Amino acid sequence: MGLGLLLPMMAPAADDGQLAAILAGFASHDTFSGTFTEVKTSGILARSVELQGELIYHAPAYLEKHIRQPYDERQIIDGDRVIVDNADDGQRRELSLGTVPELKIVVDSLRATLAGNLDALRQNYRVTSVPAAVGWHLRLTPRDAELEETLREIHIQGQDAHIREFRIVQTAGGESRVTINGAH
Amino acid sequence: MAALRHPAFLIWLLVFGLTGAYVATNSRLVTDMSQFLPTGASPLQVVLLEQVRSGAASRLLLLGLDGAPPSQLATASKLLRGKLESSGFFDLVHNGAQNLTPDRQATLFQYRYLLSTSGDADAFSTENLRLALQRQLRILTSSMVQLAQNDVQGDPTSAYLGYLLGLRPQGGPQLQHGVWFGKDGSEALLLARTIAPAFSLEAQQEVMAYLQGVLQQDAELQSLRLQISGPALFAQQAKDIIAGEVTRISMVTTVLMLLFLALVLRNTTLVVCSALPLLSGILAAVAGVTLIYGSMHGITLAFGATLVGVAVDYPLHLFAHKRPAETAVSTLHRIWPTLRLGLITTVMGYLAMLFSDFTGLAQLGVFAIVGLTVAVLVTRWVMPVLVPDAWVTPWQLAGFTRVFATRRGVNVVLWLLSAAALVFVVTHEHLWENDIAALNPEQKAQKLLDRHLRDQLGAPDTRHFILVRADSEEALLQRCEQLQPRLDAMVAHQVFAHYELISRYVPSAATQRQRQQRIPERASLAQALTQALTGLPFKADAFGRFLDGAAASRDLAPLTLAVYKNTALGQQVDNLVFHHDDQWFSLVPLAQIRDYEMLAQGLAPIGTDDSVVLLDLKAESNTLMSRYRDRALWLFALGAGGILLVLVLGLRSVAEALRVFLPVAGALLVTTMALLLAGERLSLFHLASLLLVIGVGLDYSLFFQRHRAESEECHKTLKALVVCAITTILVFGILAGATTPVLHAIGLTVCVGTVLSFLYAVYGAPFPARSTHLN
Numbered sequence: 001m002g003l004g005l006l007l008p009m010m011a012p013a014a015d016d017g018q019l020a021a022i023l024a025g026f027a028s029h030d031t032f033s034g035t036f037t038e039v040k041t042s043g044i045l046a047r048s049v050e051l052q053g054e055l056i057y058h059a060p061a062y063l064e065k066h067i068r069q070p071y072d073e074r075q076i077i078d079g080d081r082v083i084v085d086n087a088d089d090g091q092r093r094e095l096s097l098g099t100v101p102e103l104k105i106v107v108d109s110l111r112a113t114l115a116g117n118l119d120a121l122r123q124n125y126r127v128t129s130v131p132a133a134v135g136w137h138l139r140l141t142p143r144d145a146e147l148e149e150t151l152r153e154i155h156i157q158g159q160d161a162h163i164r165e166f167r168i169v170q171t172a173g174g175e176s177r178v179t180i181n182g183a184h
Numbered sequence: 185m186a187a188l189r190h191p192a193f194l195i196w197l198l199v200f201g202l203t204g205a206y207v208a209t210n211s212r213l214v215t216d217m218s219q220f221l222p223t224g225a226s227p228l229q230v231v232l233l234e235q236v237r238s239g240a241a242s243r244l245l246l247l248g249l250d251g252a253p254p255s256q257l258a259t260a261s262k263l264l265r266g267k268l269e270s271s272g273f274f275d276l277v278h279n280g281a282q283n284l285t286p287d288r289q290a291t292l293f294q295y296r297y298l299l300s301t302s303g304d305a306d307a308f309s310t311e312n313l314r315l316a317l318q319r320q321l322r323i324l325t326s327s328m329v330q331l332a333q334n335d336v337q338g339d340p341t342s343a344y345l346g347y348l349l350g351l352r353p354q355g356g357p358q359l360q361h362g363v364w365f366g367k368d369g370s371e372a373l374l375l376a377r378t379i380a381p382a383f384s385l386e387a388q389q390e391v392m393a394y395l396q397g398v399l400q401q402d403a404e405l406q407s408l409r410l411q412i413s414g415p416a417l418f419a420q421q422a423k424d425i426i427a428g429e430v431t432r433i434s435m436v437t438t439v440l441m442l443l444f445l446a447l448v449l450r451n452t453t454l455v456v457c458s459a460l461p462l463l464s465g466i467l468a469a470v471a472g473v474t475l476i477y478g479s480m481h482g483i484t485l486a487f488g489a490t491l492v493g494v495a496v497d498y499p500l501h502l503f504a505h506k507r508p509a510e511t512a513v514s515t516l517h518r519i520w521p522t523l524r525l526g527l528i529t530t531v532m533g534y535l536a537m538l539f540s541d542f543t544g545l546a547q548l549g550v551f552a553i554v555g556l557t558v559a560v561l562v563t564r565w566v567m568p569v570l571v572p573d574a575w576v577t578p579w580q581l582a583g584f585t586r587v588f589a590t591r592r593g594v595n596v597v598l599w600l601l602s603a604a605a606l607v608f609v610v611t612h613e614h615l616w617e618n619d620i621a622a623l624n625p626e627q628k629a630q631k632l633l634d635r636h637l638r639d640q641l642g643a644p645d646t647r648h649f650i651l652v653r654a655d656s657e658e659a660l661l662q663r664c665e666q667l668q669p670r671l672d673a674m675v676a677h678q679v680f681a682h683y684e685l686i687s688r689y690v691p692s693a694a695t696q697r698q699r700q701q702r703i704p705e706r707a708s709l710a711q712a713l714t715q716a717l718t719g720l721p722f723k724a725d726a727f728g729r730f731l732d733g734a735a736a737s738r739d740l741a742p743l744t745l746a747v748y749k750n751t752a753l754g755q756q757v758d759n760l761v762f763h764h765d766d767q768w769f770s771l772v773p774l775a776q777i778r779d780y781e782m783l784a785q786g787l788a789p790i791g792t793d794d795s796v797v798l799l800d801l802k803a804e805s806n807t808l809m810s811r812y813r814d815r816a817l818w819l820f821a822l823g824a825g826g827i828l829l830v831l832v833l834g835l836r837s838v839a840e841a842l843r844v845f846l847p848v849a850g851a852l853l854v855t856t857m858a859l860l861l862a863g864e865r866l867s868l869f870h871l872a873s874l875l876l877v878i879g880v881g882l883d884y885s886l887f888f889q890r891h892r893a894e895s896e897e898c899h900k901t902l903k904a905l906v907v908c909a910i911t912t913i914l915v916f917g918i919l920a921g922a923t924t925p926v927l928h929a930i931g932l933t934v935c936v937g938t939v940l941s942f943l944y945a946v947y948g949a950p951f952p953a954r955s956t957h958l959n
Contacts, residue, residue: 040325044337044726049325073326080360080369086322098360103327 018129019118022136025161027116030059034182042174055180057114063107077107102150106168109140109154113163125154135159190569196562200464203471211474242382245395245414246637247374252408254369258361260405261372267398268376273391276377276754280357280364291747293335293344297703297737298696300343301350307341308704308734313716316341321720338729350688357641366640373641382416385423392420413634421630426924427482433922437915441496444914448907449503450578457570458499464566465495465559472554473547480551481544487872487930488551494530494879495556497908498523498563501887503577504904505897512571516564519887525834526886527560529827530879536823537875540816548872556879579903594947602850602948605857616813617865648780649799650683650772650787657745660761660768661692663795667772674786681776686745686760693742706735816871823875824849827882844889847948848881851940858936864929873930877937880912884945902946909942 038051049070056064063077072087077097084093097104105124112120121127125140140154148171155167166178249257249264261279268277292299297307306312320336335344357364357373364373380387395412399405445455469488473480501523506515516523534556537549609615652667654660664687671683691699704712710731717724745761748754761770777783787798831841855877859870887901916938919931 038325042324044723045324045721046723047721049321049721051325067326071322071326073322075326080358096358096360098358098362098365101362 019127019138022129022138022158023113023116023118023121025116026114029114029161032057032114032182034180036065036178036180036182038176038178040174040176042170043172045174055182060115061111063110102147105142105144105147106151106154109156110166113138113156130155132157135164192565192569196464196566200467203467207467207471207474211470211480242415243378243380245376245378245391245412245417246634246641247376247395248366248411248633248637248640249372249374250370250409250411254360254365254372257365257372257408258363260408261363261374263402263404264398264410265374267401268374271394271398273378273380273394274376275379277374278376279372279374280359280362288747291743292347293339294733295696295737295740295743296339296344296347297734298699298740298743299691300347302341302343302346306702307343308702308709308712310712310715313341313712314720317716317720317722321722335729337726338733340727340730364641371640373637375641378416380416382414382419385420388416388420392417411633411637413630413637418630418634422924423482426927429922429924429927433918433927437918440914440918441911444911448579451575454503454571454575457567458496458503460566460570461498461559461562462491462495464562465491465555465557468558469551469555473550476550477543477547481547483544483926484547484551487548487869488555491552491555491559491876494876494883494912495559496911497880497883497904498559499567500908500911501883501904502563502567502571504907505900506571506575506577508576511573512568512575516568520564521834522886522890523560523563525831526879526883527556528834529830529882529886530556532826532830533823533875533878533882535826536819537872539819540812542812542868545816545868545872552875552879577900577903579907594943598850598854598944598948602853605850605853608857609853609860612860615860615866616810617867647800647802648774648777648783649801650774651797651799652770652772653795653797654768655766657761657763657768658693660770661687661690661745662694664770664772665692665695667796670786671772674783677782679777679779679782679786680774681778683775684760684773686757686770686772689748689757689760690743690745693744696742700738700740703734703738705738706731709734813868813871816868820871820875824878827878840889844882844885847885847944848878848941850948851881851937851944852877854940854944855933855937858940859933862932864932867929869926869929870933873933874937876934877941880934880938881941881945884908884941888945905942905945909938912938 033054033056036053036055038053039048040051041048051067052069053065053067056062056066061077061079065075067073067075074083074085074087076083076085080097082095082097082100082103084091086092097107108124109121112118118127121140124143126143128139128141130137130139135158138156140156142148142151142153150171152169152171155165155169156163157165157167162182163180166180167175169175247264249261251257252260265277265279268274307316317340320340320342324336339345357366358369359365360369365371366373378388378391380391382388392412395410399408399410442455445458446452449455449458466488469491470480470485473484501519502512502515505519506512531553534549534552537545537552540546540549650667652660652663654663664685668685668687671685674680675682687695703709713727713731714724745757748757759771760773761768763769774783784798787796828841828845831844832838835841835844852874855874856866859866864870884905887905888898890897890901913935916931916935919927920935922928922931
C-alpha cells in the first residue's frame with residue numbers, strides 16, 4: 001500500500017496513445033469468466049480477510065461476482081440492477097445501482113475497462129498509466145470531490161487484454177485487492 | 185333628444201354612474217372554487233375536505249423532465265431543483281437526491297436507538313451483537329466499496345440504516361445518477377409543492393407561467409421538455425377553458441342578439457335601449473353581491489350574466505304591447521301589474537337560494553334577485569321615457585300567431601306528457617350527478633399525463649385512506665403504532681401492497697422511552713461487546729463510538745415530528761399529519777388495494793370509537809354532495825310554495841293562480857325528463873338553471889293568462905312571447921353547445937326549458953278561463 005501512495009509521484013504523464021492501445025485489446029472481447037482471490041484490509045480489522053470465488057462478465061453491462069469462500073454470496077450487477085443473493089441466510093436484496101453512487105462509479109470503471117472504452121473511463125476518472133514490470137498498470141482517481149472522500153483510487157493491472165489485478169483503495173484506509181485467474 | 189333630459193333618465197344616469205364607480209373601485213372577482221363545494225357537515229368532514237382541497241397533497245405538482253440522455257437529465261434535474269427552490273413559489277422541491285441536511289442526519293443518527301425498531305428486540309445482548317458483527321464483517325468483506333451511509337464503528341447493529349430503509353417509499357421511483365427517474369429511464373422526475381393553495385387560481389397561474397418559462401432561462405435546460413401535472417394545474421386549466429369558452433360564446437351571442445333585435449325592432453335607439461335594463465341589472469347585482477359578500481365569484485358573474493334570458497324580456501314586453509296611439513308610459517301602466525307579479529314570483533324562487541350552504545349558490549341568489557329587480561325598475565321608470573310615442577311595433581308575426589292559434593287539443597297532449605314526465609323523473613334511477621369532477625371540462629391528455637407521472641412516482645391510491653384521530657401528537661403516534669401490526673398482517677395477506685405510517689418517521693415518546701430503558705449502561709454493554717467480538721477479526725477498540733452513542737441515547741429527550749420540519753421528508757410528514765382545532769389527524773395512504781372487504785374487516789374492531797376510520801374520499805364527497813342537493817331540493821320546493829302563495833295573493837284567486845302555476849310546473853317536469861333522456865345527470869347547476877326556467881315560465885304564463893279574453897291583447901302577448909323566447913333560445917342554445925359541462929348544463933336546461941315554457945304558456949293552461957278564446 002505504501003508503494004501505491006508513492007506511485008503518483010513517480011508516474012510519467014500518461015500518453016493517450018499508450019492508454020488507447022491498452023484498452024483497445026478489450027474491445028474485441030465480449031465475455032469473460034474466471035476465478036478470483038480477494039484480500040481485504042480495513043482500519044477496523046485486526047487482520048486481513050481472504051475471499052475466493054468466480055467472476056463472470058458479459059458485454060456490455062453484466063457483472064457477476066460469486067463468493068464461494070468463506071461464505072456463499074452471489075452479487076449480480078446487470079445494467080442498473082443490483083442483486084445480492086446470500087445462500088447462507090437465504091436473503092436476496094435487489095436495488096438500483098443509481099441509489100449507491102459509490103458502487104456505481106466502481107462498477108463503471110470495471111465495465112469501461114472491459115469494454116475498452118477510454119472515454120467512458122475518463123468521464124469519472126483521471127486516468128494515468130503507471131510503468132509496470134510486466135504488462136500494463138492503470139491508475140484511476142475519481143474526478144468527483146464527494147466520491148474522493150470515500151474512494152481514493154483504483155489500480156488495474158494486466159497483460160494484453162487480461163485484467164490480472166483490480167485494487168480499490170479507500171480514502172479512510174483499507175483496501176481490496178482482487179487477483180484474477182481467468183480465461184476469455 | 186328631450187327624453188335624455190327627463191328626470192327619470194337623469195336619476196338613472198346618476199345612480200348608474202355611482203354604482204359603476206362603486207363596482208369599479210370595490211368589486212373583487214375571485215375564482216376560489218371551494219365556494220361552490222360543500223363545506224362539510226361533521227367536523228371530520230370539514231377537516232377532511234379542507235385537507236383534500238388545500239392540504240399539502242393538493243399543492244403538489246408532478247414534474248417530468250425529458251429530451252436528453254439520463255446523465256444529462258440528472259444534471260438538469262439537480263439544476264432545476266435549485267432554480268425552483270430559489271424561485272419563491274415553492275416550499276418544497278424534491279428530486280430524489282439526498283434529502284436530509286448533514287445536521288438533520290446527525291440528529292437522526294444521534295437518536296438511532298430510539299427511532300429504530302431494532303431497539304424493540306434485545307439488540308444489545310451478546311448473541312445479537314455477535315450476529316450483527318458477523319453480518320457487518322460479511323458486508324465489509326463482500327462489497328466492493330464501503331458505503332458512506334454505513335457507519336460500522338458507530339452503528340454496528342445498523343439501527344440508523346434500518347430506520348432509513350423503513351422510510352424509503354416502497355414502489356417509489358428508481359434512482360439513477362442520484363435522482364428520480366421514470367421506469368424506462370428516459371424521464372427525470374421531480375415533485376414541487378407550491379406555497380399558494382391549489383384553489384387560489386390567480387396565484388397558481390403565476391406559478392404555471394414561471395414553470396413554463398423556467399427551462400428557457402438556462403442554456404443547459406433549453407433543449408429539454410418539462411411536463412407538469414397536479415391538482416392545481418387541473419383547476420387552472422379548467423378555469424382557462426371555461427373563461428375562453430365564456431368569452432367566445434358571449435361575443436357570438438351578443439352579436440347575434442343585437443342583429444336579431446335590430447331585425448325585429450328596426451330602430452337603433454330601441455335596440456340600444458333594450459339592453460339598458462339588463463346592463464343596469466347586472467351592474468346593480470355586482471354591486472349588491474360586493475356589498476354583502478365583499479367579493480364576487482367568477483362563476484356567479486358568468487351565471488348571473490345569463491339572467492339576460494329573463495331581463496331582456498322586460499323591454500320586449502313593453503315594445504310588443506304598445507298600441508299605435510298609446511304612449512309607452514300608458515302601455516307600461518297596463519302591463520305593470522303582470523310585470524310586477526312576474527318579478528315577485530321569480531324573486532320568490534331565488535329567495536330559497538339565499539339559504540344555501542354553498543356561498544356560491546347564495547351569491548347567485550342575491551345576484552339574481554338584485555339584478556332582476558333593478559332590470560324591472562329600469563323598464564318601469566326609465567324605458568318609457570326613451571321609447572318615442574310615435575313608434576309602432578313593426579313585427580307582425582301573423583304566421584306565427586296563426587300557427588299557435590289553431591292547434592287545439594295540444595293541451596291534452598301536453599298534460600299527458602307532464603304526467604309521464606312526473607312518473608319518469610320520480611322513478612328515474614340515475615337522476616343526480618354526484619361526482620363534482622364531472623362538472624369540470626374534460627382534460628383527457630392532461631389526465632393521461634397525470635396518471636403516467638403518478639405511476640412513475642409510485643404515488644399511492646388517491647381515493648382510499650385510513651384516517652387516525654387523536655387529541656395530541658403523542659396520542660396520534662401511539663395510535664398509529666398500535667395500528668401497525670394489523671397493517672403488516674394485511675400486507676402479508678395481500679389485502680394491499682404497502683402503506684405509509686407516520687410513526688415510522690418518529691415513534692411516540694412512550695416508545696422512545698421504552699427503547700431507552702432497554703439500552704444497557706456503558707460498562708455492561710462494553711462487556712457484552714467484548715464477548716461478542718471473540719474470534720472475529722475486528723480490532724478490540726474499533727467500536728468505542730458505538731458504546732458512547734448507545735450510552736448517550738439513554739438520556740436524550742424524545743424526538744418529535746418537528747425534526748422533519750422544512751426538509752424534503754417533511755413533505756411526506758405534512759402529507760400524513762395535520763391538526764385542526766385541538767384534534768390531530770393522520771392519513772395512512774394505502775397502495776394497490778386488492779380486497780376492500782378484507783380491509784374494512786381488518787380495521788373494524790378498532791373502528792368503534794371512530795379514532796381509526798377507513799375513508800373513501802370519493803364516496804365521502806358524493807355523500808356530501810347528495811346531502812346538499814337534498815337540502816337544495818327542499819329549498820326548491822319551498823320556493824315553489826312561495827311562488828304559488830304570491831300568485832294566489834296577487835291574482836286573488838286560487839284557480840287563477842293554478843292556471844298560471846301549473847303550466848310552469850308542467851314545463852319544468854318535461855324539461856327535466858328531456859334532460860334525463862338526453863343523458864344528462866342533474867347537478868346543482870341544473871337546479872339553478874331550472875330556477876331561471878321558472879322565472880322565464882312565470883313571465884310567459886302570467887302574460888299569457890292575463891288577458892285571454894281580449895283577443896287583440898292576446899295577440900300582442902303572443903308576439904312578445906315569440907320574440908322573448910327566440911332571444912332566450914338564441915343565447916342559451918349557443919351556450920348548450922359549449923364543451924364545458926357546467927356551461928353546457930346551464931345552456932341546455934334553459935334552452936329546453938324556454939321552449940317548453942313557451943308551449944305550456946300558450947297551450948298548457950289546465951282548464952279554460954272564463955270566456956277565453958284566441959281570435
